[in-house]
Amino acid sequence: MNERPAMLEQSATIYFGPWYRRSPFFEATRRAGCTAYDVYNHMLLPAYYDDPITEYWALLNDVVVWDVAVERTVEIRGKDADRLVDMLTCRDLTTCQVKQGKYMIVTAPDGGILNDPVLLHVDRDRWWMQLADSDAGLYALGAAVSSNLDVEIDYPDAYPMQVQGAKAARVLERLVGPAIYDLKYYWCDRFEIGDIPVLISRTGWTAVQGFEIDLLDPDRGDDLWDAVFAAGEGLGIRATAPIEARRIEAGIMNYNSDMTHEDTPLHIMGLERLVEDQPQDYIGKAALEDLKARGVDRKLVGIQWAGEELPAELSWFWPVIRDGEPIGKVTDAVWSPRLERNIGYAWVPIELAAPGNRLDVESEHGPLAVTTAAIPFIDPRKEVPAAPLKAD
């Protein structure tokens, strides 16, 4: 459907094969017109249905559905599950209630970021990490081996689909009734949609009103998909790819491109607060406390520039240049329809990290002059996604 030539230039064919895990919604995404896929956690992730600008406005004005079954669910359960999960992250989970969730940073011994899942405390002594694109379940498994902790780790059938946008709650109300209005931001609960068992969390990758519906029976993918679209009738519901412009406006990071094991949360504008002071030990604590005391020498920050709308996202990192030498790299670049300028993120030396510094960038489309900026670009306090779902 009218893929942009600038996007297709940096593309190739991908063959489907049994070496990719298959989403329960895969056939539905094909029928819905998905023409491009990424691979994420060994599974195909829809990457193109329609023009990104069209999909952006559908999210902001109506409601969109994404197959994100790629967010592989790792369950850690057992008597010592609370302790193991808390050891794996720089966040303090001791106050995380049952049915509450957290944005989690999985930390390496050196403080590096190994994954940034949504963590759901689904039951007493039972946690779900819904992973970004790395096999952090293997890290948990390894860490458990010689820990003497009484835990079990496996991969339950739980396949998320995001329902996000201005009218998301109305869709969910039609699916599970007004109980949806009791679900607080970043909390979760179990429901049935018809006779399909699901867990619903008020989370997502858009930082607008939205939900993730976890399908708990992998054979019911088509049924859930059809039920959601039936509930969205008249509300402009449509299937979309992840909406990068909104993701970047919101200061949300993409693991493997914006940040990797080489980086700690202290290096990322907006994530510093996730290194939480706590009496208990966790993996990477010594390294992170040391780094916090010393300070970081580089940072991932926002960038922005006026001018023509970018025709495509970057296909590879763009170097940031000073005096002819690379001093950093751009990791994201996209046109923001609401801000009416191009925005993105870049790694820069710490002395250039404050907003308002000018940077020279060698983009795929020629040289660019950009300016550093604070992130999130819009709604820095996440008031939009956390707002009451319904005026009382």
Add this chain to the structure above:
Amino acid sequence: MNERPAMLEQSATIYFGPWYRRSPFFEATRRAGCTAYDVYNHMLLPAYYDDPITEYWALLNDVVVWDVAVERTVEIRGKDADRLVDMLTCRDLTTCQVKQGKYMIVTAPDGGILNDPVLLHVDRDRWWMQLADSDAGLYALGAAVSSNLDVEIDYPDAYPMQVQGAKAARVLERLVGPAIYDLKYYWCDRFEIGDIPVLISRTGWTAVQGFEIDLLDPDRGDDLWDAVFAAGEGLGIRATAPIEARRIEAGIMNYNSDMTHEDTPLHIMGLERLVEDQPQDYIGKAALEDLKARGVDRKLVGIQWAGEELPAELSWFWPVIRDGEPIGKVTDAVWSPRLERNIGYAWVPIELAAPGNRLDVESEHGPLAVTTAAIPFIDPRKEVPAAPLKAD
């Protein structure tokens, strides 16, 4: 270049982006005409240059080059590196000499297969796992955390390229001199190609004569590529995708499709011997010894059938059916030009695992009757790849 319609039917577009790690040979593969890529260890893997049958004969008669930088290298080093690596696998590594390699199975606590890298003992107290498609480096990192072992784990710059085929040794001789003839099967050594530092191992995914050249300086990808092709002049050298027909003839397994964490080496025909008796402990030992005593209830075995050449590999597992019920699944299916029949692998109940049993399969192309077979289909003792490189 003449992609088969049956292959393209089960395909889509993939956009390049910085969320995929980039092979040092990526630009060279594009120039060489690669039109399709897989994603493997978060990196693009060439999947199509020319017809698979053409590439098969180029391997058997001449020499082919694959970019397999996707085989991500994890280095484990330090005083206790020998112990940690030996703990991670059911193989007994205590006799693995410096510069020797092993086909490794990384085992989970439950005996499941987490990865099947080529393991190279590159130096004293220094090992490289060159990974199949899972982040088993995170498993090693987790296992090290609470082990009290004195090790360091990271990802060195080491990007393999396979040079495989009947004339591979002649190419290598032109690159590094006659010293290549001293390299024993599954051993490795350091060389320079011009001024490019490399490590060369006599390993590969074809079980014919072949080598993997590890590029140790990521900025020299084009230089190494060009040097290899210059050395192959007159020998019919060409870049190819992985050659599945030869891989399957040889009984080589593909992680994530043929076998996963759900399976142990005792479940895979030909891998049982890798659960080696040893006095020392390793992760999964109790589970594997118990399973060995009890016996497995299902097995991955060979299958074969005559008739028309399959037009494409499978895009998803094909069910094996008995009395209308699924009892297993086909994981691979390909035309073998030398055997002049279709071959593959299937998971079957143990009572059907012996060669010669008839199975009913629901393929993407309609019902099939296949027969179980021993694997490897050709050269079960690996005499071809282990043969002297040069007649004395």
